[in-house]
Amino acid sequence: MTDHSLRKPVRKAVFPVAGLGTRFLPATKAIPKEMLPIIDRPLIQYAVDEAREAGIEQMIFVTGRGKTAMVEHFDHAFELEATLRERDKALDALEPTRIQPGNLVAVRQQVPLGLGHAIWCARAIVGDEPFAIILPDELMIGHNDGTGGCMKQMMQAYNEVGGNLISVLEVPHEKVSSYGVIAPGNKLDGFGGTLTEVNGLVEKPKAEDAPSNLIISGRYILQADVMRTLENQEKGAGGEIQLTDAMAKMIGHQPFHAVTFNGRRFDCGSKVGFVEATLALALERPDIGEAVRAMAKRLLA
Numbered sequence: 001m002t003d004h005s006l007r008k009p010v011r012k013a014v015f016p017v018a019g020l021g022t023r024f025l026p027a028t029k030a031i032p033k034e035m036l037p038i039i040d041r042p043l044i045q046y047a048v049d050e051a052r053e054a055g056i057e058q059m060i061f062v063t064g065r066g067k068t069a070m071v072e073h074f075d076h077a078f079e080l081e082a083t084l085r086e087r088d089k090a091l092d093a094l095e096p097t098r099i100q101p102g103n104l105v106a107v108r109q110q111v112p113l114g115l116g117h118a119i120w121c122a123r124a125i126v127g128d129e130p131f132a133i134i135l136p137d138e139l140m141i142g143h144n145d146g147t148g149g150c151m152k153q154m155m156q157a158y159n160e161v162g163g164n165l166i167s168v169l170e171v172p173h174e175k176v177s178s179y180g181v182i183a184p185g186n187k188l189d190g191f192g193g194t195l196t197e198v199n200g201l202v203e204k205p206k207a208e209d210a211p212s213n214l215i216i217s218g219r220y221i222l223q224a225d226v227m228r229t230l231e232n233q234e235k236g237a238g239g240e241i242q243l244t245d246a247m248a249k250m251i252g253h254q255p256f257h258a259v260t261f262n263g264r265r266f267d268c269g270s271k272v273g274f275v276e277a278t279l280a281l282a283l284e285r286p287d288i289g290e291a292v293r294a295m296a297k298r299l300l301a
């Protein structure tokens, strides 16, 4: 029997952006990691665009001290816009930064106690609805074939199976110890091999104990019940309140599936991943692609 209460529409997305970004210091001393640009768009912009494409209306930023730039980014910039108009310059570049009044909410995580704690800080805004989570430092780029971005693909799966979903990707087995790893169950028919049941979840396992090499990759659709689990959550791996541990407790009580994203993922929380994303997207841009290709050839010669 289908439990319709686990298929309510997903209208809200939480963006946990209160981390310290230590891997990018000193760049992240005064600005958040999520404001670092891939060419000319900050990471947070890609994340919000992905949510919008999936039909999500309300964006909830879980921020911390020194992170106001992200809220400013989605505000009107009166002086800038007036000056651009006076100078007869186009305002098109600012279009993606416009957000319906009331559709951006920021809450603070006063102390960075971990991803699970950051999500819990959004509980009053999330209320009793299912919600999406997007980690902006994991940049997910869909193919240009109409399948859409990662959250859109997950939303399509959610409309079919409801419950809880996470996006996963395969990594070499020796790398699993840095991530949340799934114990996969059956693959579901009719999804082209992209939807798998989740039988278990474990945060940062030793390679020899890992149940698979499928890691959670920064996108989630969860039922609000996870907030109640997080409320009583003990600290887990790394002394942090882990979202993975809270999700693991929901397995067996509610449907839990993993979506393998049909697209590319760049780990922009790491320096090499960040450079890779910049290069890959620059090479594809009609305005600068050719010049970047020529530049790369010169550098490698």
Ligand code: UTP
Pocket (backbone or CB within 6 Å): 016, 017, 018, 019, 020, 021, 022, 023, 024, 033, 062, 109, 111, 112, 113, 114, 115, 117, 118, 135, 136, 137, 269
């Ligand atoms: P990371 O593990 O990438 O940590 O967090 P970080 O602080 O951003 O970066 P490093 O490792 O120090 O360089 C994953 C996501 O969870 C958020 C981060 O902002 C990031 O989007 N996060 C993490 C919080 O919002 N609060 C936390 O307490 C921890």
